[in-house]
C-alpha cells in the first residue's frame with residue numbers, strides 16, 4: 001500500500017479543484033454527542049494544516065434548532081490566527097448575520113430549499129418566505145464586505161416529495177443568484193442523484209444564465225453515488241466541490257441524509273486524476289482518524305479506513 005493513488009490524468013477535467021470543507025459544520029451538526037469547543041477548534045486547525053483553504057466553521061442558527069453548533073460564539077474567535085484560510089459560516093436570517101458579523105466573519109452562506117417540505121422542516125418557512133428572509137441578509141452581508149454562498153438543498157430528490165423537477169431547482173437557483181449570492185452550492189441532501197441527473201441539472205442552470213464558474217456541488221453519499229456524481233460535475237467544468245473530512249455529516253432536518261462525500265475519498269480520486277487540491281492526504285487522514293476517536297466510532301470514509 002503506497003498511501004497515494006497512481007496519477008493517470010483524463011482529458012477534459014480541470015487542473016485544480018477547490019475543496020469546500022464542511023466537516024466541522026455539516027458533519028458535527030449531526031453528531032449525537034456534544035463535541036467540546038476545544039476539540040472543534042483543534043479539528044479546524046488540523047484541517048488547515050492538512051492544506052484545506054476553505055473550511056466551513058459553524059452556523060449562527062437558532063441554538064434550539066441545532067444545539068450541536070450552539071457554541072459558535074466561543075468557537076469562531078478561536079480560529080482568528082488561521083490566516084489565509086476562508087472560514088464561511090451559515091446564517092439563516094438577520095439575527096444570524098449580526099452574530100456572525102460581530103465576530104468578524106468574512107464569508108457567509110444562506111441555505112434555501114428547492115422543495116416546500118424541506119423549507120418548512122429546516123427553516124420553518126415556505127420556499128419563497130425563506131428567500132424573502134435571505135434578501136436583507138445578502139444585502140447587509142455585501143454592504144459589510146462579506147461574500148455570500150447560497151446553498152440549495154434537495155436539488156435532486158426530497159424524502160417527502162420524491163424526485164425534484166429540474167425546472168423547480170432552476171427557479172430557486174435563479175432567485176438566489178438574483179438576490180446577490182456569489183456562488184451557488186447544489187445540495188443532494190439525501191444522496192439520491194446519479195451522474196446523468198447531475199449533468200442535466202448543470203446544463204439547465206447554464207441555459208438559465210447561471211455560469212458553471214458560479215456553481216459548486218454538495219453531494220451526500222447515501223447511495224454510494226457521490227464520487228460518480230462529482231466526476232460528472234468535473235466533466236461539466238465545476239471546480240468547487242464540497243466534502244466532509246472523514247465523511248462526517250448529514251442534516252438533522254432530513255431523515256435520509258447520511259454523511260457527505262468524504263474529503264479523503266474525493267482527494268484520492270482527484271490526485272489520481274492529476275488534479276491539484278493543495279491537500280496532504282496523509283495529514284488529512286490522520287486528522288479524520290483522530291476525530292473519529294473523539295467521536296467514539298470509526299470514520300465512514302473508505303479511504304480513511306484503508307489508510308489507517
Ligand code: HMG
Pocket residue numbers: 026029059060061062063065066090092093095096097099111122123124151152153154187188189218250251252253
Ligand atoms: P423560527 O422558529 O421560525 O424562528 O426558526 P423565528 O424567526 O420565529 O424566531 C424565534 C426566536 O428565535 C426569536 O427569539 C429569534 O430572535 C430567535 P425571541 O424573540 O422569541 O426570543 N432566533 C435566533 N436566535 C439566534 N440565532 C438566530 C436566530 N434566529 C431566530 N439565527 C430559523 C427559524 C431559521 C431561526 C430556524 O429554523 C433555524 O435556525 N433553522 C436552522 C436549521 C439548520 O441549521 N439546518 C442545518 C443546516 S442546512 C443543511 O445542513 C443542508 C446543507 O448542508 C446543504 C445540503 O446538504 O442540502 C447546507
Ligand code: MG
Pocket residue numbers: 026187189218250251260
Ligand atoms: Mg449537507
